Each structure stands twice: as C-alpha cells, then as structure tokens.
Amino acid sequence: MQKKVSVQATINGESQQFLCEPRQSLLEVLRDELDLTGVKEGCGDGNCGACTVELDGRLVCSCLVLGVEVDGSSLTTVEGVANRHELHPLQQCFLEDAALQCGICTPGFLVAAKNLLEKNPNPSEHEIRLHLANNLCRCTGYDKIVRAVQHAAERLNSVSA
C-alpha cells in the first residue's frame, strides 16, 4: 500500500482535510473516505457521467480525477445542491417533472444542470441537451430531464426578477 497523502479541499462549501492514497480516484475518495455516496459510479471510465462533480467551476467525471489532484480546490457534489432548508429548484423540478426513475444518473445530471444554469440562466433546449450530453440516463430518457431543467431555469429567473 502506498503512503497516504494529506489533501485539503473545500467540498460543498466546507473545508475538508482527508488522507488518500495516490492511486485513489476522486470518486473513491468521495464515496469511501468522505461518505458522500450520492456520487455514483456508473461505468468507471468517463462514459456515463453518473459521477459528475463540479471542480473549481468545471464539470469533471470524478472517476477520471485522482483524489490528490483536488488539493486546494473547491468541489460541489449532489449533496451540495440543496441548501440546508429546502431543495434547489432543479431538484424540485426533477421531482415534479418525473425526471428520474432509478436515480443513479440523477446526481450527475443535477450537478451538470446546476453548472449550466449558473453560467447561462436562459439556456435554449439545444444548449441544455448539449451541456447534458456527457450524462447518460437509461430510465426516463432525456425529454423529461430537459423539461425539468427548463422549468427550473424559469423558476430561478422568476425568483431573481
């Protein structure tokens, strides 16, 4: 076993310090060391997007990032999408629009969609589909998910207006 490395990162707004082996992926660190099991492993090789997290404002597949690489970075996982008191409009719209079934892809979709709406509050349907192209869903298909993101964008805009 290789020597563990101390890593400091801000995860969902909280500063965290943890030990990880140099070989461990960020996905393994999040799930096994930090118990953030909302982050899912689908394929483990960057195809499915289930393990998507936001790393310094950029979407990454956490299975393709090493845990030691995130030292000094800021991360958002699905656990950080809602605030302490209520669901994020995206989460609410996913529920209302039935944009999930088994729920394995949902954490990745939510993190990716949140990232999109922060950069572009008024995305077109095409922009939503393009932005979510790295996330695969095998249950609902994509129409309901796209619709949920559109409704969430409307809701966010009406709150801020």
Added chain:
Amino acid sequence: MSTTAAPTDKTKAASNGAGSNGNFEHNMVLAKERYNIVGTRPVRHDGADKVTGRALYGADIKLSGMLEGAVLRSPHAHARIVSIDTSEAEAMEGVYAVVTAADMPESGDKIVDIGEGDTRLSYVRGNVLAHDKVRYCGPRHRGGRRCQHARRAAGLRKDQGRLRAAQSRDHHPGCHGRRRACHP
C-alpha cells in the same frame, strides 16, 4: 399517503363508451370517477432522497468485514476457454477465494422460469461465469474499483491458454466493497 377511492359500479362505467354492438371506440372513457392517485401525477415518494443523494443503493452500503470482489472479463468476444490458471491469484495475501465456472455445479439441461420467460439453465449458467466458451467481450475497466488489491489479483494471469478468467475476493481490513455482476 392517501388511498385510492373505491371504484363504483363497473358495468355502468364500462357502458359509458361502449357502442351498441359492444365494441370499444377509440379513446373512449371507461370510467368517470376521480381517484386520488390514479390519473394524477404524484411526486414519487423516493424522489426527495434520490435528488439529494441521500438514497442508499446496494453499492453505498458498507458492512464490517465485508469482502471486496473483482471480476476478470474476457478480452475476446467469442473464444474457447482453454484453461484458467488461478494459482497465482490464490497465492496472493488477503485473497479469500477465486471463483470460476469450474466451482459451479453442473446445471444439466433443465428449462427454468427466470422471471422473464422460460430459459435453458445451461445458457443462464454460461452468462454468469463462462465455461467452455466465451460469448461476450467485457468492457475493460481502467479505474474506479475500490479495492486495488482485488483488482490486481483478478488481473493476474499466466500465458497458458487463450483465455483466463478469475474472480477474487479480498478481505483487507478497512477495505469495504461490493460484488460486481459477473460476466465472463
């Protein structure tokens, strides 16, 4: 959760849209009752857990002393298994067991109902752990296995046949994990 209202007189409801000859018309309304759940779009009750990442799936559960499994998949889509040498994997420290199709009982030529219709048991057996012949090419995993030790043991091979498949289970202290579906 509220319960569905009891349906009322079925014959009356059915006669609403039925033609005089008893045939049903397109898109006819068979019942005009309003139900609390049927015909509405309720929010799924496991939904909140799933959108917050709180829902626990099999792979999210850790038990103390749990063994970690890894599956070695066939590099060929269609190949005859000449031999499988598990000795090196078995000799590794911490390896609890290496399982191949040879450890499974002979299935015979039975037909069984596996929930999706009748299937020949020998086919099902071959889909779980390949014996004799490989019929799929498994995807190769580059990362993401939680226990590197199990993965390494599964990856061990000696050049003795055209194909080797090994499954290893590992019980490192502090190493928790899950079993994977076993495809050859």
